[in-house]
Amino acid sequence: MRNTQQRRMMLDVVFSQAGIFDADQLIERLPGRSTPGYVSRPTVYRTLAEFVEAGLLQKFELDGRSVYQPGIGSEPTDHFFCVECRELIEFVSPAIADSVQQVANDRGFQVAAHRLVVSGTCSNCRQRRRRTKRRVDLV
Amino acid sequence: MRNTQQRRMMLDVVFSQAGIFDADQLIERLPGRSTPGYVSRPTVYRTLAEFVEAGLLQKFELDGRSVYQPGIGSEPTDHFFCVECRELIEFVSPAIADSVQQVANDRGFQVAAHRLVVSGTCSNCRQRRRRTKRRVDLV
């Protein structure tokens, strides 16, 4: 894989601040068109796919779009998704991982990865909410 | 909610055979254009959203598109996703649900639902596979 300016730029941005992002958010953090380190949209998508292929990023779908999470060989992370503030809260649960492995073993399924999104209301929004009604967009 | 021909057609198809489907698969099972029970694409999307809102269907994202699962108030179902044959295999695990609830309690998160997709290789494909190499598209 060639060490191009575009890939260097993307790696810098992707790993400078950990956290989940989508293609647009990444592009926003990169230099704009006709600015030194500009990376075109197709290249962003192509390169993200390469990073996923290489294991530098994990990819999954949230809310209709593809999101990417840095983490090289890190343990699988799960997420709470607050349907009020739309925030993603990461967590790690060995108990869940174990249960997944257990069920998989029972069924003869070989686990490569798992993706868990728990939707509901985060503690902040629960406290802030008092008599407000709202619809629940499940993920 | 009005009892229209379109909604009746869609309910028939959606609940005649249980299982996960996307908008296109549903449309394929409905009568074609200029056939008696035809339902237009926009109406299919609008009505699917209503069914989700009404709790008749659950919606989530898989492989870049929206998929729908029938089941009125059923217990949350989880899935294995075989990256070889692209098949979805449903399972229910009280252990996982408990663990999720446990972690949520610890964090003050109120759970509305959860969505778990475990990607890997199903038992059929593990047996069939011998010396074939393949890339892994995680979900």
Place this chain on the structure above:
DNA sequence: CTAGGTGCAAAATATTTGCACTGGT
């Protein structure tokens, strides 16, 4: 009768591809 529902066409969104050109090695 009349609001909610529908179909059509077109828009919006997200992602991918063909192709000529550029830059890394």
Place this chain on the structure above:
DNA sequence: ACCAGTGCAAATATTTTGCACCTAG
């Protein structure tokens, strides 16, 4: 120099919206 990589424009795929017409209640 060679070829992987890139940018541009356009294509694809999916879902949504504006609007005029239709129909269930």
